[in-house]
Amino acid sequence: MQIPHEVTARPDTGLYNAKLGIWLFLASEVMLFGGLFSGYIFLRLGAEPGYWPHGLLNVPVGTFNTAVLILSSVTVVLAWASLKMRQFSRYKLYMGITILCGILFLVVKLAYEYPQKFTHFGVFIKKDALGKYEQYLGNQHLAALKLDPRVEISGHLLDAPKGSHYEKVAQENAEHFRHLLHEGGAEHGEHGEAPIVTTDDPNDYVIQLDPANANPTDPANERPSFWAKPQTMKTAVVQAADIDGPHPSMYIPRHSPYFAVYFTITGLHGLHVLGGVLIFIYFWGPGTELYRRNPEHFTNRIEVVGLFWHFVDLVWIFVFPLFYLL
Amino acid sequence: MASHAHDDAHDAHHDDHHHELSFWEKYIFSTDHKTIGIQYAITGLLFLLFGFCLMMVMRWQLAHPGTAMPVIGPILGSLPVIKDHFPGGVMSPDGYNEFGAMHGTIMVFFGIVPIAFAAFGNFVVPLQIGAPDMTFPRINMASYWTFFISCVIMLASFLVPGGAAKSGWTSYPPLAGIADLGPAYHWFFNGQSLWLTGMIFNITASLLGAVNFIATIIQLRAPGMTWMRLPFFVWAQFITAFLLLLAFPPLEAAGIFQFMDRVFGTSFFMPTGLVVQQQLTDWSGGGSPLLWQHLFWFLAHPEVYVLILPGIGIIAEVVANNTRKPIYGYKAMVGAIFVLGFLSFIVWAHHMYMTGMGAKVATFFQITTVVISIPSVILITALLLSLWGASIRFTVPMLFATAFMPMFGIGGLTGIPLAFNTVDLYLHDTYYIIAHFHYIVAPGTIFAIFAGVYHWFPKATGRMMNEFLGRVHFWLSLIFINGLFFPMFLQGMAGVHRRWADGGGADLDHLTYELARPVLHWNPFMSYAAFLLGAAQIPFIFNFFWSIWNGRKVGRNPWEATTLEWDAPSPPPHGNFDKEIAVYRGPYEYSVPGAETDFTPQSEPTGSKTPVVAPVVHAPLSAH
Numbered sequence: 001m002q003i004p005h006e007v008t009a010r011p012d013t014g015l016y017n018a019k020l021g022i023w024l025f026l027a028s029e030v031m032l033f034g035g036l037f038s039g040y041i042f043l044r045l046g047a048e049p050g051y052w053p054h055g056l057l058n059v060p061v062g063t064f065n066t067a068v069l070i071l072s073s074v075t076v077v078l079a080w081a082s083l084k085m086r087q088f089s090r091y092k093l094y095m096g097i098t099i100l101c102g103i104l105f106l107v108v109k110l111a112y113e114y115p116q117k118f119t120h121f122g123v124f125i126k127k128d129a130l131g132k133y134e135q136y137l138g139n140q141h142l143a144a145l146k147l148d149p150r151v152e153i154s155g156h157l158l159d160a161p162k163g164s165h166y167e168k169v170a171q172e173n174a175e176h177f178r179h180l181l182h183e184g185g186a187e188h189g190e191h192g193e194a195p196i197v198t199t200d201d202p203n204d205y206v207i208q209l210d211p212a213n214a215n216p217t218d219p220a221n222e223r224p225s226f227w228a229k230p231q232t233m234k235t236a237v238v239q240a241a242d243i244d245g246p247h248p249s250m251y252i253p254r255h256s257p258y259f260a261v262y263f264t265i266t267g268l269h270g271l272h273v274l275g276g277v278l279i280f281i282y283f284w285g286p287g288t289e290l291y292r293r294n295p296e297h298f299t300n301r302i303e304v305v306g307l308f309w310h311f312v313d314l315v316w317i318f319v320f321p322l323f324y325l326l
Numbered sequence: 327m328a329s330h331a332h333d334d335a336h337d338a339h340h341d342d343h344h345h346e347l348s349f350w351e352k353y354i355f356s357t358d359h360k361t362i363g364i365q366y367a368i369t370g371l372l373f374l375l376f377g378f379c380l381m382m383v384m385r386w387q388l389a390h391p392g393t394a395m396p397v398i399g400p401i402l403g404s405l406p407v408i409k410d411h412f413p414g415g416v417m418s419p420d421g422y423n424e425f426g427a428m429h430g431t432i433m434v435f436f437g438i439v440p441i442a443f444a445a446f447g448n449f450v451v452p453l454q455i456g457a458p459d460m461t462f463p464r465i466n467m468a469s470y471w472t473f474f475i476s477c478v479i480m481l482a483s484f485l486v487p488g489g490a491a492k493s494g495w496t497s498y499p500p501l502a503g504i505a506d507l508g509p510a511y512h513w514f515f516n517g518q519s520l521w522l523t524g525m526i527f528n529i530t531a532s533l534l535g536a537v538n539f540i541a542t543i544i545q546l547r548a549p550g551m552t553w554m555r556l557p558f559f560v561w562a563q564f565i566t567a568f569l570l571l572l573a574f575p576p577l578e579a580a581g582i583f584q585f586m587d588r589v590f591g592t593s594f595f596m597p598t599g600l601v602v603q604q605q606l607t608d609w610s611g612g613g614s615p616l617l618w619q620h621l622f623w624f625l626a627h628p629e630v631y632v633l634i635l636p637g638i639g640i641i642a643e644v645v646a647n648n649t650r651k652p653i654y655g656y657k658a659m660v661g662a663i664f665v666l667g668f669l670s671f672i673v674w675a676h677h678m679y680m681t682g683m684g685a686k687v688a689t690f691f692q693i694t695t696v697v698i699s700i701p702s703v704i705l706i707t708a709l710l711l712s713l714w715g716a717s718i719r720f721t722v723p724m725l726f727a728t729a730f731m732p733m734f735g736i737g738g739l740t741g742i743p744l745a746f747n748t749v750d751l752y753l754h755d756t757y758y759i760i761a762h763f764h765y766i767v768a769p770g771t772i773f774a775i776f777a778g779v780y781h782w783f784p785k786a787t788g789r790m791m792n793e794f795l796g797r798v799h800f801w802l803s804l805i806f807i808n809g810l811f812f813p814m815f816l817q818g819m820a821g822v823h824r825r826w827a828d829g830g831g832a833d834l835d836h837l838t839y840e841l842a843r844p845v846l847h848w849n850p851f852m853s854y855a856a857f858l859l860g861a862a863q864i865p866f867i868f869n870f871f872w873s874i875w876n877g878r879k880v881g882r883n884p885w886e887a888t889t890l891e892w893d894a895p896s897p898p899p900h901g902n903f904d905k906e907i908a909v910y911r912g913p914y915e916y917s918v919p920g921a922e923t924d925f926t927p928q929s930e931p932t933g934s935k936t937p938v939v940a941p942v943v944h945a946p947l948s949a950h
Contacts, residue, residue, distance in 0.1 A: 001458050001901040005545050017461040017545050024537045028571045035579030035621055039594060042617040051612060245610050253592045257612040260592030264582065 007297045022304045026311045033315050036265050040322060043257040050149040051124070053258050054326075055224025056251075061113060062324040065105050069313045072101030076280075076306045083299040088291065091302075095284045098309070102277035109270055117251035117259070121166070121207060122154030124256075129242035136209065136236050138216025147222060151244075153213050153236055159198040159206035161240050166250070170206075174198055177208055181233065195235040205238045205248065224325075262323055269319060272312045279305050347900075355471075357463035358900055362470050363449030364786065367779075369477060370440035374772070375863075377432035380425045382856055387417040388829035389853035407485050422827035423492040424517070428484070430495025431521065434629065435528050436477060438767060441775050442636035443570070444473070444535050447563045450782060451539065453891035453898060454557050456548025456907040456929075461541040469534035476527035483520035487511055491521035494825075496626070499595035499618050503587050503609075504602055513589060522585045529578045532570045539567035548890065550909035554660070555928065557889045557913040558646075558653065561660050562639025565667040566632050573628035573671065580621035587613070594618075616681055623674035631670045633767055634734075635663060637774030638705055641727045644777045645709055647887045648724035649716030650924050652914035655708040662701035662708075669698040679750045688747045695745035702738055706731060721885075722796030726777035729804050730770060737765030740815065755825070758818025761811050769807045776803075776866070783870075784884045788896040789877030795869040802862035809855030813848035820845040886925045889913055893929050 009016050044052050079094035125133055130151065134140065137150040158177055160170040174197050181194070196206055207213075212221040214232035240248075249255045253263040283302060291298040347356075356362060383402070386395040394400060399415030402408055411421025448466070452459055460466045483490040488511050493502035497518070506516035513519075543564050547556075556564075583594035591608060595618045598611030646653045653659070675683060675691040710731055718724065740762045743749045753759060776799075783791050821841045822830055829849045830842025837843060883892040894903050907929060915926040 003459060003461060003463070003546070004457075005461075010545050013544055015545070017541055020544060021462060021465075021537055021541045024540050024571060025533075028533050028537070028575050031572050032575035032579055035576030035624075036582075038576070038621070039579065039583055039617060042614050042620075043594070043612065046614050047612060246606060246608050247610075253586060253590045254610055256610055257593050260586060260590075260594055260613075264586055264592070264594075268582070 007294065007300060016300055018300060018304045019307075022307050026307065029311060033265075033268075033318075036261075036268065037318065037322070040261045040265065043261055047257065050151040051256070053152070053256070056258075057324045058113065058116070058228050059224070059226050059324050060228070061108060062320055065108050066316065066320050068101050068105050068108075069316050072098045072105075073310055073313045075101065076302075076309050080299065080302045080306050083291075083295070083302055086295060088288075092284065092288075095280060095302075099277055099280045099284060102273055102280065106270060106273055106277070109266065119156070119169075120154065120251045121157035121205075121248070122152050122251065122255065123205060123207070123238055123248040124152050124244040125238070126242055126244045127151075129239075132242060133236070133238070136213040136216060141217040142222075145222065150212070150216060153207055153209070153238055155210045155213065155236075156208040156231065157205065157250075158208055158235060159204070161204065162202035173208070174206075184233070195233060196237055197235065199237060201237075203240045205240065205243075207236050207238060208232070209234045209236055265319060266323070269312065269315050272315070276305070276309050276312055280309075355467060357459070357467045359448045359452050359460045359463070359466060360786070360898060360902075362466050363445050363447070365470050366440045366448060366473070367445035369474065370437055370445055373432050373477070374437035374441065377429050377437050378860060378863075380429040380432070382860055383417065384422060384425050384429065385853035385856045387422055387827065389850040391828035391832045392416060407487065407489055411489055417827075419827040420489070420492060423494075423825075424484075424489050426825070427491045427494050427497075427521075428480070431491070431525075432480065433767070434495065434633065435525070436480065438633050438771055438775075439532070439570075439629075440473065442640075442771055442778075443532075443563065443566055443632060444469070446559075446636060446640060446775075446778050446782070447535075447539055447567075449786065450891060451560055451563050452542060452546065453785075453894055453902060454560050454889050455543060455546060455551055456890045456903065456909065457542060457546035458901045458903070460538050461545050462538050465534050466538050469531045469538065472527055472534065473531035476524045476531060479520055479524035479527060483517050483524065486515040486517065486520065489517055491517040493518060496622060497521065497584065497618075498622075499584060499587065499615050500597065500600055503584065503595055504600075504607065507588060519585065519588050522581045522588070526578060526581050526585075529574045529581070532574050536567040536571040536574075539563055540571065543567075548907045548909055551890075551928075552909075554657070555909055555912050558642035558656065558659055559636075559639035561663060562635045562642070565663045566635045569628040569632050569635075569667055569670060573625045573632075576621045577625035580618055580625075583621075584618065616678075619678050619681065620674070623677045624671075627674040627677065628667075628670040630763070630766070631666060633771050635666075637730070637734075637771040638663075638709070640774045640778040640781070641709060641730050643887075643889070644723045644727040644781050645712050646914040646916065647781075647885050648719045648721055648727070649712055650719070650916045651712070651716050652912075652916060653708065654711040654714070655704070656912075656914065658704055659708050662704040666698060666701040666705075669694060669701070673698055676745060676750070679747045680754050685747075692745055692747055696742070699738070699742055699745070706734060706738065721780075722791070722793060722800060723777040723781040725797065725800045726773045726780070729800070730773045730777065733765055733769035733773060733807075737762060737767075737770055740765065752821075753818060755823055756818035757814040757822050757824055760824050761814030761818060764811050764814070768811065769804070773803075776800075779870070781885070782891075783873065783877075784880045785891055785894075785896050785898070787874050787877070788879060789873055789875075790880055790884060791873040791877055792869050795865045799862060799866040799869065802865075803859060806855045806859035806862055810852050810859055813845075813852050817842075817845040817848055883927075886923070888915055888925050888927050890928055893927060 003017065004010070005015075005017050007016060013020070075094045075097045079091050079098060082088070082090035082094055125137070130137060130139060130149070133153060136153050139149045142149055156173050156177070157166055157170045158174040160166040164170075177197055181197075198206060209232050211218075211229040211232055213236065214234040215221060247254075251259050253260050283298075283305065287301070288298070290301070352358075353361060356365075383395060383398060386398075394403070394415030395417075399412065399417075403412040403415035411418050411424055417425075448460070480490075488506045491497065491502075491505070493505050502518055505518045543556075543560060583592075586592040587594050587596055587609070593609045593611055593613035595615050596607070596609035596611060596613040597615060600607045600609060600611065642653050642659070673691060673694045675687065676695045679688055713728075720728075740758070744753060744759065744762060780791055780796055783789070822839075822845060826839065828838055830839050830846050831837035834843060834846060837846070880896060882894065882896055884896075885892070890907060890909070891898075893905075893907060909928045910930060910932045911926065911928055913928060915921075915928070917924045918926050
């Protein structure tokens with residue numbers, strides 16, 4: 001039994017089956033990511049002033065990944081066009097580049113961006129304790145400029161309370177930090193006062209501050225910058241009792257609604273990238289067997305999977321500004 | 327897809343002439359749309375029965391709260407895990423919630439949709455459009471087996487510590503977010519998490535099916551099968567597939583969010599400062615419980631039309647065939663389902679009047695909700711008017727089809743008051759709602775399903791179902807289903823809430839809610855109607871199996887019908903048609919003046935006139 005229009009287009013619709021199928025599938029994907037992005041909108045609009053972070057992600061890295069995906073979109077079209085012209089070796093080249101781009105994207109995401117979040121620590125300060133940490137938050141300065149308040153102190157954890165999940169990580173960070181102080185000759189302080197690395201108090205956190213908390217009134221911190229600013233050597237001591245929420249945590253999904261939606265959307269997008277790469281690898285290697293028997297059929301498949309790939313890129317084109325820039 | 331390529335290498339000869347399928351390929355991992363349709367039908371019917379049994383246990387509890395159901399109670403009280411909710415065989419409130427949540431989930435997502443959409447759609451649509459199979463047969467198989475996995479997960483969830491999901495079929499957070507979590511539960515193998523996982527598989531199966539249905543209807547219509555020659559059933563499935571395709575993914579997104587909330591501790595739906603049993607919970611907060619409701623109802627309202635449209639499609643086929651005249655207003659009906667499909671996407675928040683969303687938003691959704699009743703009324707009126715002046719054959723499918731109209735009418739018309747914010751605030755979550763939507767889905771869609779089973783059974787098996795048993799099944803079902811659901815309107819208008827685990831009290835001396843006093847006596851009445859309704863299905867079940875082997879043998883077209891499926895052998899072979907199929911006329915050419923018989927099949931050439939073939943459909947069959 002033969003299904004009609006598997007390879008050749010139906011004249012009145014102008015489509016072969018798989019091309020229609022992928023467009024329908026992509027329509028449902030639009031609704032899936034539409035639902036996910038509506039989650040982003042709801043959470044962001046519902047966030048109290050100061051609770052939605054800005055400028056946390058590394059924009060140059062995001063820009064790089066955006067460029068990588070756009071390049072791969074171009075090469076996947078070239079791969080398809082080469083097949084249309086029956087230039088198989090050029091197809092192999094372009095498809096190879098596409099696969100490498102996809103893998104590069106995933107490597108940057110999984111080996112660099114995600115781990116960076118997992119080692120970054122932040123605490124939300126209770127409303128009635130905000131004044132206590134004014135030197136790290138600069139809220140009077142921000143209020144004068146009619147900007148949203150700062151409610152989070154973030155950076156690298158150097159000392160965690162006794163029994164905390166993060167005690168061991170903090171110890172390692174503290175060692176590294178002391179080492180840096182030693183290298184920089186700042187062991188004894190620049191102005192005679194060395195930063196606190198650990199305390200004897202079993203109930204407090206010591207955080208090596210992010211630039212925004214280190215210099216909260218610096219105008220450069222009022223809006224996100226393109227280049228990531230280096231970690232400062234300043235530290236802050238935060239009492240556990242002043243912290244809002246039950247579990248101060250690294251930047252993991254449950255840290256805040258922002259990271260919840262960041263990891264969920266980029267995670268699902270990453271799964272789509274992975275899926276695309278695996279299919280590409282199949283059509284670069286064992287799947288090419290079809291080309292010898294029915295080159296047009298094989299070309300169609302590349303067109304279909306290419307359409308999927310363009311969609312995956314398109315999702316990223318929404319992810320990038322929503323999470324990195326806005 | 328490699329096998330398609332394999333097919334390419336062959337000539338136009340049918341593959342199955344020289345390739346005998348093994349038992350597994352033919353009946354289990356089959357890519358044939360008819361086998362997959364039957365697989366969906368059997369699985370769906372079993373789930374329908376299972377969901378009905380859950381409800382009967384609940385109805386016993388409502389009729390006689392605090393007593394063990396005879397026979398069943400002690401059995402449930404001795405089964406592993408389930409016995410936790412049946413101490414001494416008596417249903418606990420938790421058990422009531424569990425059975426209630428799972429009754430809703432199973433009936434909607436595992437019973438009705440798989441039968442009305444997947445089973446009938448799979449079996450009938452390719453036949454009716456003259457296609458050899460679905461466009462993507464292997465995706466079709468994947469759809470069924472993904473659905474099968476979701477079934478296994480849902481059933482398994484009854485046996486994990488704590489039992490199955492208990493937060494209603496709607497799974498509203500934060501209740502659903504905190505349910506079944508804690509030291510007594512597994513982080514993943516608990517009722518609510520498995521519910522979400524099962525739903526994600528179920529949704530995936532629906533999506534695969536929906537893509538396939540739409541692509542099939544667009545691409546595989548036989549030569550001459552123009553759009554306005556499609557049987558109405560195909561149109562209904564086409565629109566339904568679009569609803570599933572576009573409305574289900576947001577629920578998938580919501581399911582992923584809730585899964586993240588439960589497993590990874592995120593706060594998509596968890597509000598700030600959530601306190602449970604005097605304890606501040608672990609969630610960071612900042613989430614929005616209303617987000618779930620929006621995403622859920624964005625699916626679940628179109629879902630209502632997913633439940634009913636295939637039913638209306640079946641009824642249209644049965645009515646045209648048994649009135650022996652064209653259905654009234656075919657074009658208006660096609661237009662109506664398009665409008666209905668579109669509007670169903672912008673009415674969802676009428677389920678959320680209680681959330682205090684504000685008068686302006688409520689007004690918008692009130693208006694769209696009232697407007698959507700117009701296409702619904704067009705559909706039911708067209709069917710009703712089709713009866714006018716007809717010489718009706720009261721076959722068993724037609725009995726169900728005729729009963730469908732007033733039943734669906736009751737369900738639909740009682741929904742109109744609910745469209746209005748002010749009325750809804752009073753009736754929300756009462757038995758009035760339960761009665762309203764059950765009238766649409768039970769004596770509505772399920773009657774349509776029965777009509778469809780009796781109507782297409784001869785096509786699927788080559789044998790008729792027994793007429794007498796069918797009539798017994800119909801009349802008893804009609805009586806008892808009304809006995810079950812009609813009093814719910816009365817209880818609901820008195821204010822009886824849908825989630826009371828004791829139905830308002832054991833008797834008038836032991837009322838838990840005083841407002842139930844004037845309507846409490848309906849509880850046992852409805853429950854016994856439910857049990858009798860269950861008994862009324864025995865003739866059907868017996869008839870179904872008996873007729874597979876012993877029914878009267880029939881040829882291709884026992885109902886003297888016009889649509890293409892009756893041109894294929896009964897049962898149709900792999901590849902469906904044993905002749906080249908082409909279409910020359912509309913779907914319902916019954917009692918055409920001057921014709922020899924009172925039905926003119928779509929495949930019958932128009933005599934001297936040149937066949938009116940769609941402009942550009944020469945290629946499809948020659949492309950073999």
